[in-house]
Amino acid sequence: xxxxxxxxxxxxxxxxxxxxxxxxxxxxxxxxxxxxxxxxxxxxxxxxxxxxxxxxxxxxxxxxxxxxxxxxxxxxxxxxxxxxxxxxxxxxxxxxxxxxxxxxxxxxxxxxxxxxxxxx
Amino acid sequence: xxxxxxxxxxxxxxxxxxxxxxxxxxxxxxxxxxxxxxxxxxxxxxxxxxxxxxxxxxxxxxxxxxxxxxxxxxxxxxxxxxxxxxxxxxxxxxxxxxxxxxxxxxx
Numbered sequence: 001x002x003x004x005x006x007x008x009x010x011x012x013x014x015x016x017x018x019x020x021x022x023x024x025x026x027x028x029x030x031x032x033x034x035x036x037x038x039x040x041x042x043x044x045x046x047x048x049x050x051x052x053x054x055x056x057x058x059x060x061x062x063x064x065x066x067x068x069x070x071x072x073x074x075x076x077x078x079x080x081x082x083x084x085x086x087x088x089x090x091x092x093x094x095x096x097x098x099x100x101x102x103x104x105x106x107x108x109x110x111x112x113x114x115x116x117x118x119x120x
Numbered sequence: 121x122x123x124x125x126x127x128x129x130x131x132x133x134x135x136x137x138x139x140x141x142x143x144x145x146x147x148x149x150x151x152x153x154x155x156x157x158x159x160x161x162x163x164x165x166x167x168x169x170x171x172x173x174x175x176x177x178x179x180x181x182x183x184x185x186x187x188x189x190x191x192x193x194x195x196x197x198x199x200x201x202x203x204x205x206x207x208x209x210x211x212x213x214x215x216x217x218x219x220x221x222x223x224x225x226x227x
Contacts, residue, residue: 047164047207047218062215063121096163104170105211106154110163 002026004097004111011117012091018084018116022097029078030055033102036080038071040093041113048093052100053080087118122146124208126219134227139195141222143208148188152212155184155193158221159204167206168193200226 008020022036029036037052051061053071061069065084073080084091095116099109123146133139143153151171156164166175168184171191181196195202203226208219 046220047209049216049218060214064215098163100211105152105216106166106169107156107164107209108166110165113163 002099002109004099004109006095006097006111006114008114008116010115011119012087013120014088014118015086018082018087018091018095018118020082020095020097020114020116022080022082022111024078024080024099028075029073029080030075035060035100035102036071036073037098037100037107038082039096039098039107040091041096042090042093050082050084050095054102089118092116092118121215122149122210122213122217124210124217124219126206126208126222128222129220130223130225132225132227133198135200136197139198139202139224141193141206141224143186143191143193143219145189145191145210149210149212151187152210153184153186153191154209154211155182156207156209157202157204158207164207195224198224198226202226 003025005023012018035052038050041047051071053059053073068085070083094113096113097111098107125144127142153171155168157167158164172184183194185192205221205223207221
């Protein structure tokens with residue numbers, strides 16, 4: 001059973017960089033045809049796809065965030081990471097990591113989510 | 121960007137009643153539409169894939185239909201445990217997008 005777990009600071013100051021890591025267990029991040037994605041959800045609101053990385057290292061980002069987002073993968077640690085620069089209060093949200101089936105484009109496994117608050 | 125619009129935003133339903141949630145895409149997405157259930161303080165859970173295909177372990181009272189731009193999630197004989205917010209999601213083109221969600225409350 002694949003499991004994903006987000007980790008990182010819960011509080012980030014405005015204008016700084018938000019950094020989160022997702023650790024994958026129960027399977028190798030390098031095996032199979034999967035994308036590894038980040039999705040966020042502001043309190044009481046809907047879901048926003050941030051971007052994804054394939055095991056080859058190729059990435060796709062949401063154009064609305066592209067200038068500020070970097071997603072990377074560390075296959076030796078079975079982890080992938082998110083960096084979001086120049087954050088503002090509007091970036092306050094629960095951040096989820098998720099596995100996307102490369103064939104069907106659906107999110108079949110999700111982390112539990114981690115709340116990141118942007119505040120001074 | 122493909123916009124997904126769900127209706128209604130909120131529905132209050134008695135147990136055993138049938139629930140219908142619709143999702144309309146701003147352009148044709150074929151069958152690349154998936155449904156998720158999110159309970160409070162939990163991450164979303166996949167319910168239906170490719171508009172109408174069932175997911176192992178999901179109760180059979182959940183079903184989906186549609187193609188192109190109009191899709192429907194149906195919950196037959198609602199149970200108390202189905203209280204949640206339901207989201208549609210399109211994977212036809214990037215960026216992937218979600219509907220705004222439909223909250224189902226149990227009366």
